[in-house]
Amino acid sequence: MKALVASAYGPVQQLRIRDVPDPSPGPGQVLVRVEAAALNPIDVKLVTGELRTMYPVTHPFVPGVDATGVVAAVGEGVTRFAAGDEVIAYAGAASGTIAEYVLVGAGPGLVHRPRALPTAQAAALPMAAMTAHCVLAAAALQPGDDVLVIGATGGVGAFVVQQAAELGVRVLATAAPADTAYIRALGAHETIDHTAVDTLATARRSQPGGLDVVIDLINAGPALVATAGLVRPGGRLISTLYGPEEAGGLVPVYVRMEASIGDLPRQAEQAAAGRMSIEVAATYPFDKSAQAMCDLAESRHTRGKIIITF
Numbered sequence: 001m002k003a004l005v006a007s008a009y010g011p012v013q014q015l016r017i018r019d020v021p022d023p024s025p026g027p028g029q030v031l032v033r034v035e036a037a038a039l040n041p042i043d044v045k046l047v048t049g050e051l052r053t054m055y056p057v058t059h060p061f062v063p064g065v066d067a068t069g070v071v072a073a074v075g076e077g078v079t080r081f082a083a084g085d086e087v088i089a090y091a092g093a094a095s096g097t098i099a100e101y102v103l104v105g106a107g108p109g110l111v112h113r114p115r116a117l118p119t120a121q122a123a124a125l126p127m128a129a130m131t132a133h134c135v136l137a138a139a140a141l142q143p144g145d146d147v148l149v150i151g152a153t154g155g156v157g158a159f160v161v162q163q164a165a166e167l168g169v170r171v172l173a174t175a176a177p178a179d180t181a182y183i184r185a186l187g188a189h190e191t192i193d194h195t196a197v198d199t200l201a202t203a204r205r206s207q208p209g210g211l212d213v214v215i216d217l218i219n220a221g222p223a224l225v226a227t228a229g230l231v232r233p234g235g236r237l238i239s240t241l242y243g244p245e246e247a248g249g250l251v252p253v254y255v256r257m258e259a260s261i262g263d264l265p266r267q268a269e270q271a272a273a274g275r276m277s278i279e280v281a282a283t284y285p286f287d288k289s290a291q292a293m294c295d296l297a298e299s300r301h302t303r304g305k306i307i308i309t310f
């Protein structure tokens with residue numbers, strides 16, 4: 001089969017479509033013929049090797065963790081799926097989705113696709129929506145809370161904003177001018193143009209007493225200490241990246257996405273019913289997937305998800 005391949009750690013410009021061995025499902029695995037795949041920042045980081053100490057990969061490496069497609073074959077012991085089923089898949093980093101076929105474990109990251117949810121939108125869901133769920137669980141938002149979301153217009157942020165707003169909190173969100181109307185439509189009450197002003201100083205002016213919760217999807221390491229200064233005493237700082245164990249007297253919560261049973265089907269049903277909005281920033285055919293990864297790495301399309309179609 002054909003797949004997008006990195007031969008070694010290095011810049012995404014090295015990616016090429018190549019022939020790789022046809023995968024075959026082992027016990028508990030499902031072979032999915034990919035119809036659409038979504039890109040995530042982690043795909044770039046795994047190719048470049050930025051995360052190699054935490055998440056080493058073997059080469060040749062096929063990037064991509066999210067996909068929709070059709071079940072082509074099932075391995076021993078798989079009873080929930082059969083050939084021909086339309087599915088949404090979170091494949092993890094072991095078997096890349098930017099390929100004609102991908103192997104997926106028949107666990108919480110593999111679910112049937114609701115008919116009303118188009119393949120491209122469905123492919124955008126797994127990693128971003130399940131991360132948003134983990135972020136919101138860690139944030140433990142209460143109605144009336146004031147919440148700042150930094151990185152609100154990206155894949156994870158857009159899901160966080162809409163689900164937070166539904167919980168009755170007041171959402172302050174970063175958004176460039178072109179994305180202000182979009183993020184307000186998702187439920188943000190106030191926006192900060194992070195491209196023109198200092199996000200932290202502006203948020204501090206807006207909430208001099210501090211925010212109940214700050215969800216930072218952008219700043220990592222020492223930069224999180226500055227973000228922590230926005231949180232009111234007793235409030236919470238949530239990050240999807242990494243940073244110090246303690247920041248300005250606060251213990252940040254570092255979220256690592258885990259697929260839990262029930263998350264993905266619930267989110268897919270919400271999206272299919274029109275109760276959750278999915279933004280597709282750009283769509284590329286598979287033969288342009290290397291370009292798509294370069295554009296992701298260069299932040300060319302930053303509102304919603306980049307989709308590869310097959």
Ligand SMILES: NC(=O)c1ccc[n+]([C@@H]2O[C@H](COP(=O)([O-])OP(=O)(O)OC[C@H]3O[C@@H](n4cnc5c(N)ncnc54)[C@H](OP(=O)(O)O)[C@@H]3O)[C@@H](O)[C@H]2O)c1
Nearest residue numbers: 041131151153154155156157174194217240255256257302
């Ligand atoms: N721990 C985990 O399990 C986990 C899971 C998923 C994602 N992540 C990480 O979480 C981060 C967000 O993921 P994602 O999928 O949402 O990324 P994404 O889709 O690339 O979105 C990033 C968003 O942040 C905005 N942005 C960039 N710089 C900003 C700044 N200085 N201030 C405010 N907004 C800014 C971008 O918009 P503009 O270009 O308009 O600025 C873009 O909309 C990534 O670093 C990713 O690797 C971690």
